[in-house]
Amino acid sequence: MNIHNAIREGTKFLRKNNVKYPELDSELLLAKVLRKEREYLILNLDKNVNEDNLKDYKDLIEERSFGKPIAYLTKKKSFWNSEFEIREGVLIPRPDTEILIQEALKILKFKNQSSILDIGVGSGCILLSILREKPFSYGTGIDISNKSINLSNINAKKLGILNRVKFVKTDVDNFYFGKYDLIISNPPYIKNNEIKYLENDVKNFEPKLALDGGLDGTFKILKIIKKASFLLKKNGKLILEISKDQKTSVTKLLKKEGFYINKTRKDYAQNDRCIISSKI
Numbered sequence: 209m210n211i212h213n214a215i216r217e218g219t220k221f222l223r224k225n226n227v228k229y230p231e232l233d234s235e236l237l238l239a240k241v242l243r244k245e246r247e248y249l250i251l252n253l254d255k256n257v258n259e260d261n262l263k264d265y266k267d268l269i270e271e272r273s274f275g276k277p278i279a280y281l282t283k284k285k286s287f288w289n290s291e292f293e294i295r296e297g298v299l300i301p302r303p304d305t306e307i308l309i310q311e312a313l314k315i316l317k318f319k320n321q322s323s324i325l326d327i328g329v330g331s332g333c334i335l336l337s338i339l340r341e342k343p344f345s346y347g348t349g350i351d352i353s354n355k356s357i358n359l360s361n362i363n364a365k366k367l368g369i370l371n372r373v374k375f376v377k378t379d380v381d382n383f384y385f386g387k388y389d390l391i392i393s394n395p396p397y398i399k400n401n402e403i404k405y406l407e408n409d410v411k412n413f414e415p416k417l418a419l420d421g422g423l424d425g426t427f428k429i430l431k432i433i434k435k436a437s438f439l440l441k442k443n444g445k446l447i448l449e450i451s452k453d454q455k456t457s458v459t460k461l462l463k464k465e466g467f468y469i470n471k472t473r474k475d476y477a478q479n480d481r482c483i484i485s486s487k488i
């Protein structure tokens with residue numbers, strides 16, 4: 209079978225199984241199997257796909273038809289200006305989270321040697337993206353998940369910044385080390401009775417530990433605010449990702465813990481997505 213027909217068959221199968229972007233996903237999976245970029249496929253539609261590759265491709269198409277996210281199948285995801293290795297058990301970086309990077313870079317614009325803490329570091333996408341942009345800064349990433357700490361180390365090595373970052377496997381509750389200019393976090397913030405309404409790809413495949421924010425979604429956020437109040441230098445900044453209905457409640461928690469609210473930011477869909485505050 210040639211590349212053109214393999215994509216056509218894959219697309220047909222995924223469409224029948226209600227996958228949102230059947231053609232794109234078929235192309236990405238075939239490119240993964242052939243170890244080529246997507247563009248190669250488009251320029252080589254007549255080339256034959258050998259039996260072994262065809263079998264691997266069909267297996268991936270089948271997994272995708274069950275809802276497994278494309279990033280867990282291709283094992284990579286672009287975020288900000290890097291490509292991150294991705295593994296099952298670790299949250300896939302989201303485009304909206306890039307808003308946190310924009311805000312961090314504004315805060316760090318005139319600072320050279322900043323110390324940055326990322327709470328719930330996951331794949332390392334936030335902390336490593338900032339460190340790539342700020343070559344004299346250094347960072348610490350913490351996470352309760354072993355898989356996240358391993359993957360963050362892999363990504364730091366791949367991006368050549370292992371010497372400016374360290375990762376610690378710990379619950380935020382048990383972490384007391386250092387004083388930071390900037391603390392940043394995309395915490396688990398989904399109300400636990402709303403997890404069942406998330407898309408199948410998310411709720412069936414992404415780690416609950418990365419999503420579950422307790423009864424009202426702010427259980428982990430409050431822990432992070434309290435810990436940030438202890439770990440930030442005076443006038444240090446806290447950047448938090450929130451869900452669209454948490455602006456009022458999280459603002460209240462921040463003020464109660466003695467933070468000054470600098471600003472809130474909306475995401476690409478115009479939902480409140482991020483709060484920037486200062487320790488006073």
Ligand SMILES: C[S@@+](CC[C@H](N)C(=O)[O-])C[C@H]1O[C@@H](n2cnc3c(N)ncnc32)[C@H](O)[C@@H]1O
Pocket residue numbers: 299300301302305327328329330331332333334350351352353356378379380381394395396397417418419428
């Ligand atoms: C929403 S994910 C964010 C991952 C990554 N920063 C990103 O933006 O893609 C939240 C992360 O917090 C971690 N986490 C959950 N509870 C934690 C806790 N008590 N202490 C430290 N990390 C925790 C999860 O394992 C997960 O990696």
